[in-house]
Amino acid sequence: MKKIIKVVAAIIENDQQEILCALRSPRMSQPNMWEFPGGKVEKDEDIYTALKREIEEELHCHIETIDLFHDHTHEYESITINLIAITATIVKGTPITTEHSKLIWLKKENLDSLKWTPADIPAVEQLMKGS
Numbered sequence: 001m002k003k004i005i006k007v008v009a010a011i012i013e014n015d016q017q018e019i020l021c022a023l024r025s026p027r028m029s030q031p032n033m034w035e036f037p038g039g040k041v042e043k044d045e046d047i048y049t050a051l052k053r054e055i056e057e058e059l060h061c062h063i064e065t066i067d068l069f070h071d072h073t074h075e076y077e078s079i080t081i082n083l084i085a086i087t088a089t090i091v092k093g094t095p096i097t098t099e100h101s102k103l104i105w106l107k108k109e110n111l112d113s114l115k116w117t118p119a120d121i122p123a124v125e126q127l128m129k130g131s
């Protein structure tokens with residue numbers, strides 16, 4: 001059985017009801033695909049603490065988590081990702097790219113204009129239903 005990796009991802013909405021979307025760089029796994037920023041949960045770490053840590057590391061800003069939005073397990077060829085999407089809001093700072101190629105804010109109804117990592121598609125569909 002493939003190893004299951006627990007990954008948290010932030011669905012960050014701004015005051016214009018736009019969602020923050022991040023483009024994975026060519027150097028990352030799942031290169032050149034869009035995702036919700038976040039990363040792997042460390043051993044003995046709770047998912048909300050993990051998400052806040054990842055966002056501080058990756059986007060250099062602080063978030064407050066709101067709710068568990070979607071939990072989906074996707075099997076890639078070599079790994080299985082348990083992607084836990086959590087709604088969040090920025091409480092301090094402005095997101096900057098450190099690892100990603102690009103960051104954009106997009107209205108929910110336009111999310112399907114991007115090429116998302118396969119693990120994100122159910123969460124994207126759920127978000128679009130609510131648009």
Ligand SMILES: Nc1nc2c([nH]c(=O)n2[C@H]2C[C@H](O)[C@@H](COP(=O)(O)OP(=O)(O)OP(=O)(O)O)O2)c(=O)[nH]1
Nearest residue numbers: 007009029030035036037038039040081117119120
């Ligand atoms: N962060 C994030 N990762 C995702 C999403 N969808 C998806 O398939 N993934 C995959 C890509 C990676 O295989 C894995 C997350 O790894 P990562 O490289 O972003 O996490 P990390 O910063 O903790 O990794 P590392 O540098 O410590 O290896 O989950 C998503 O929406 N957000």
